[in-house]
Amino acid sequence: MTPTPGAVAVELRALRRSFGSVVALDDLDLDIAPGELVALLGPSGCGKTTALRVLSGLEEADSGQVLVGGRDITHVPPNKRSMAMVFQSYSLFPHLTAAGNIDFALSLRRVDRARRRGIIDHHLDLVGLGSHHDRFPTELSGGQQQRVALARALASNPEVLLLDEPLSALDAQVRVQLRDEIRRIQLELGTTTLFVTHDQGEALAMADRVGVMRAGRLEQISAPRDLYERPVNEFVAQFIGSTNRIHGRVSAGHVRVLGEWLPVLPGSPTEGAGVALVRPERLSVTPAVHAADERGFEGTVRQVSFLGDHARVYVTLHDDTELQAFVHSRDTHGLGLGERVLVAVDKAPVLVTA
Amino acid sequence: MSRAVTRRRRQRALRIAVLGVVGVFLAYPLYALFEFSIRFPLTGAYSVDAWTRLFGAGDGARLQPLYTGLVNSLLIAVLTLSLMFALLLPTMVWVRLRLPRLNRVVEFLCLLPLTLPAIVLVVGLVPVYRFIATRLLDTHAVWLSFAYVVLVLPFAYRALDAGLSAIDVRTLVAAARSLGASWPTVVARVLLPNLRGAVASAAFISIAVVLGEFTIARMLARENLQTGVMLVNQAAPQVAAAVSLLTLLFGIALLVGLSYITNRAHRRPRRRDS
Numbered sequence: 001m002t003p004t005p006g007a008v009a010v011e012l013r014a015l016r017r018s019f020g021s022v023v024a025l026d027d028l029d030l031d032i033a034p035g036e037l038v039a040l041l042g043p044s045g046c047g048k049t050t051a052l053r054v055l056s057g058l059e060e061a062d063s064g065q066v067l068v069g070g071r072d073i074t075h076v077p078p079n080k081r082s083m084a085m086v087f088q089s090y091s092l093f094p095h096l097t098a099a100g101n102i103d104f105a106l107s108l109r110r111v112d113r114a115r116r117r118g119i120i121d122h123h124l125d126l127v128g129l130g131s132h133h134d135r136f137p138t139e140l141s142g143g144q145q146q147r148v149a150l151a152r153a154l155a156s157n158p159e160v161l162l163l164d165e166p167l168s169a170l171d172a173q174v175r176v177q178l179r180d181e182i183r184r185i186q187l188e189l190g191t192t193t194l195f196v197t198h199d200q201g202e203a204l205a206m207a208d209r210v211g212v213m214r215a216g217r218l219e220q221i222s223a224p225r226d227l228y229e230r231p232v233n234e235f236v237a238q239f240i241g242s243t244n245r246i247h248g249r250v251s252a253g254h255v256r257v258l259g260e261w262l263p264v265l266p267g268s269p270t271e272g273a274g275v276a277l278v279r280p281e282r283l284s285v286t287p288a289v290h291a292a293d294e295r296g297f298e299g300t301v302r303q304v305s306f307l308g309d310h311a312r313v314y315v316t317l318h319d320d321t322e323l324q325a326f327v328h329s330r331d332t333h334g335l336g337l338g339e340r341v342l343v344a345v346d347k348a349p350v351l352v353t354a
Numbered sequence: 355m356s357r358a359v360t361r362r363r364r365q366r367a368l369r370i371a372v373l374g375v376v377g378v379f380l381a382y383p384l385y386a387l388f389e390f391s392i393r394f395p396l397t398g399a400y401s402v403d404a405w406t407r408l409f410g411a412g413d414g415a416r417l418q419p420l421y422t423g424l425v426n427s428l429l430i431a432v433l434t435l436s437l438m439f440a441l442l443l444p445t446m447v448w449v450r451l452r453l454p455r456l457n458r459v460v461e462f463l464c465l466l467p468l469t470l471p472a473i474v475l476v477v478g479l480v481p482v483y484r485f486i487a488t489r490l491l492d493t494h495a496v497w498l499s500f501a502y503v504v505l506v507l508p509f510a511y512r513a514l515d516a517g518l519s520a521i522d523v524r525t526l527v528a529a530a531r532s533l534g535a536s537w538p539t540v541v542a543r544v545l546l547p548n549l550r551g552a553v554a555s556a557a558f559i560s561i562a563v564v565l566g567e568f569t570i571a572r573m574l575a576r577e578n579l580q581t582g583v584m585l586v587n588q589a590a591p592q593v594a595a596a597v598s599l600l601t602l603l604f605g606i607a608l609l610v611g612l613s614y615i616t617n618r619a620h621r622r623p624r625r626r627d628s
Contacts, residue, residue, distance in 0.1 A: 056528075056532050057531075057532075058528050058531060058532065077531075078528075078531040078532055079531050079532075079533075079534045079535055079536055080534075081532075082534075083532055084532055084533055085528065085529065085532040087525050087528065087529060089522055089525045090522075090525075091522075091525045091526060091528070091529035092529075093526060093529075093530075093544055093547075093548070094521065094548055095547040095548050095550075104530075104533070104543065105533045105534070108533055108534035108535055108539070109534060149529075152533070153533075156533055156534065162532070
């Protein structure tokens with residue numbers, strides 16, 4: 001990624017934060033490059049929102065350091081941090097119009113009154129609400145409110161943009177649309193951004209890198225494809241996407257699964273029995289009748305879930321191993337309930353657990 | 355004529371009848387007070403003498419306790435409101451933001467004065483005020499505001515609590531802080547504008563309580579509007595009636611104003627679906 005001019009790097013160093021006996025952040029380390037969009041993903045209570053709030057200054061860390069552009073801002077109050085945040089719940093000030101909300105942010109940054117109108121127009125146009133200057137929050141839909149909140153955050157020209165599950169209150173269609181818009185705008189402006197979400201689809205689609213958290217620690221942070229295809233441990237593999245657990249034997253850096261030798265990923269045992277974590281799209285399922293000469297293990301279709309462009313096919317092998325595979329919708333003929341099928345696996349690297 | 359129309363008309367008539375009865379019930383004492391202020395009790399002759407004495411300059415000496423009481427009550431009201439808001443609003447906001455578990459405790463403490471009769475409060479306040487008068491300040495009536503802050507707490511708490519519950523305080527404060535707002539800016543430019551109705555309610559109800567308070571002032575031998583009315587009542591009962599009527603009308607005007615402001619606050623456009 002090419003660094004954006006003027007963008008700053010963010011470093012979280014050994015951050016700890018506890019709430020009573022609950023450890024929300026457990027020596028968390030995170031680096032965000034200038035202009036990069038990093039998403040933090042994880043189950044509820046994993047500490048992702050706490051990390052965001054500590055970075056914003058709304059929460060104080062018990063120990064550790066927060067550095068932005070090389071400056072230590074650990075003890076700087078939130079209003080002096082040059083950050084802006086978009087929240088999960090609607091955070092527009094109800095007594096101000098869309099333009100008034102943005103003007104509020106600009107006045108706090110001491111932007112000259114004469115310049116404000118132009119900046120407000122520009123940012124409302126940027127989020128596609130150029131004609132909504134005088135609307136109060138109650139006159140805007142949820143998606144529009146979040147757009148204005150984004151415009152307000154960006155108008156203050158923050159060094160770091162913080163997004164705390166800004167799409168979760170929206171319906172599916174608006175969510176996808178706004179997700180793409182946020183990414184477009186972020187790329188356009190090059191603002192260093194930390195995005196917290198529990199929706200892995202959002203994280204994978206928007207972020208330059210995705211961090212998966214568990215119990216206050218970062219389990220893995222990688223580019224979306226790496227995270228998906230090369231998980232470092234079972235938790236990440238299970239948390240991102242779906243996996244099949246198939247017993248196999250590891251030998252010389254390969255694991256024998258469904259009659260094939262698959263290369264194993266780092267972090268897997270080097271020898272002996274193990275469980276290979278295989279993605280459903282790495283399995284192919286074909287009707288046994290038409291595939292007498294094809295490779296594969298025989299099984300029976302237990303369930304088929306039609307999901308539009310593809311179907312999720314559940315198969316039980318003869319040794320009672322339960323598998324699920326993604327099959328393109330056009331290839332589902334002959335994969336009815338109880339049909340005999342052949343299951344084969346791609347020779348892609350897999351993670352093996354002991 | 356359809357049955358629905360008939361039913362609506364009956365309901366309207368019933369509503370008017372009920373409102374009429376309640377109106378008469380509330381308005382008749384005011385009318386009686388007004389009549390007492392303009393009708394000489396012994397002869398039955400009507401005269402606006404009490405009202406001219408009240409607003410004229412000729413009877414100044416006899417009405418002095420009234421003027422002193424009125425000025426004192428207004429000063430007490432100003433100080434009570436200032437103290438009450440300075441104490442209650444930051445506390446309630448802070449508890450909501452940082453100590454939500456203490457919400458019940460604060461509520462209990464604020465509502466406690468409702469359960470204590472004023473006369474019981476006075477028993478506890480006498481030594482406190484003796485200390486205030488001799489060691490800290492003096493015997494001026496304006497210091498009654500310390501006691502009145504306690505008296506108005508339940509009403510003010512309820513009004514502010516309703517206002518704070520209607521907005522997402524945590525998110526609004528966090529949003530403002532992250533945009534660069536200091537705490538005074540958050541309060542002045544984010545919280546107060548969204549609590550206008552609640553603050554007005556708390557203020558109006560508190561003013562009504564302060565202007566109508568008699569027991570504590572009388573028992574602590576301080577002069578306020580109500581003790582002034584009582585003193586004038588002994589020498590010029592018709593003037594006292596006129597003052598009481600004006601005080602009541604002022605209270606009603608405050609409540610009508612409160613209702614108007616509250617209605618305006620609630621008359622915001624509805625949210626559209628996302």
